Amino acid sequence: MSPELPSGLPATVQIREVGPRDGFQNEPETIPTAKKIELIDQLMRTGVKRLEATSFVRADVIPQLSDAVEVLHGIDVPDDVSISVLVPNERGLDNALPHRDRFDEIGVFCSASETHNRKNVNRSIEESLAGIDALVPRALAEGIKVEAVIATSFGCPYEGHVDPEKVFGIVRRLIDAGATEIGFGDTTGMANPVQVGRFFTDAIARFSGEVLLTAHFHNTRGQGLANAVAALQAGCTSFESSFGELGGCPVPAGATGNIATEDLVSMLHEMGVQTGVDLPSVLAAARAVAEVLGRPLGSHTLVAGPVEWR
Structure with missing residues (x-):
């Protein structure tokens, strides 16, 4: 457990940057591979120690990430940065393993909602879990850590309350399968801070001794940072975010981006919680991706700049 501040908040948290996968996959215009490599290299030098670089998903499903191999072999990874890739199934793992020397972790996923899971991957939850049961031991045998993400953990756009x-x-099923980390996704931004506080209080009481618990909030309804604070106050010390507030679930309409890394870092630092991330460097990366995409981004700190006490 991290040392605590007088406020009861943890002194430090870790952040996984997911923009190069979760963010880029939702962009309609193809981002040149060379630009992806430049942006990832820039992000890896902001102080972020964990970064999700790409996904081994079928090219016809997510064309934007069809250059996964080229990206992995093109980036210059510092020794202290852990790279993860998303694998949707065993075929994805088969395609990733020949490049095992280029990543340290994989992400697997299923939804907590049957309807969302079927719309997202055309499988039932049980079918997805069975696939994860088969996949995780193979990854662990290769020395690969496994984050299992549960989408729609806080609500489903089709079914409502979860x-x-x-x-x-x-979670219990995924831990039994061997997952080393569980990510809880607020996939379409339906969570509220009271709900999140209760959820993480219960989740940490049940599972914190067994597996790392990670919060993954989207800012679809403007509550992403408030939800991050609620998770933090409940004891969560691991978060995922996306530079520039890129991202969003590709299935339902209107599902906008993840919380912005620079907004999360700015808020945490102002609260006295350290991340190890250099805010000006993340802002520079967000400005760079905005230039590549040719449009304004949702990040607030990118517009207003960091707080500067005088």
Whole structure:
């Protein structure tokens, strides 16, 4: 457990930057591979120690990430940065393993909502979990850490309320499969801070001794940072975010981006919680990706700049 501040907040948290995968996959215009490599190299020198670089998903499903191999072999990874890739199934793992020397972790996923899971991957939850059961031991045998992300953990755009007990049942299944980290995704930004506080209080009480618990919030309804604070106050010390507030679930309409890394870092530092991330460097990376995409981004700190006390 991290040392605590007088406020009761942890002194430090870790952040995984997911923009190069979760963010880029939702961009309609193809981002040149060379530009992806430049941006990832820039991000890896901001102080971020964990970064999700790409995904081994079918090219016809996510054309934007069809250059996964080229990206992995093109980036210049510092020794202290851990690279993860998303693998949707065993075929994805088969395609990733020949490049095992270029990444340290994989992400696998399923939804807590049957409807979302079927719309997202055309499988039932049980079918997805069975696939994860088969995939995780193979990854662990290769020395690869596994984050299992549960999408729609806080609500589903098709089914509405998602019972936390259903989510926790999936967590138990994923831990039993061998997952080393569980990510809870607020996939379409339906969570609120009271709900998040209760959820993480219960999740940490049940599972924190067994597996790393990570919060993954989207800012679809403007509550992403408030939800991050609620998770933090409940004891969560691991977060995922995306520079420039890139991202969003590609399935339902209107599902906008993840919380912005620079907004999260700015807020945490102002609260006295350290991340190891250099805010000006993240802002520079967000400005660079905005230039590549040719449009304004949702990040607030990118517009207003960091707080400067005088």
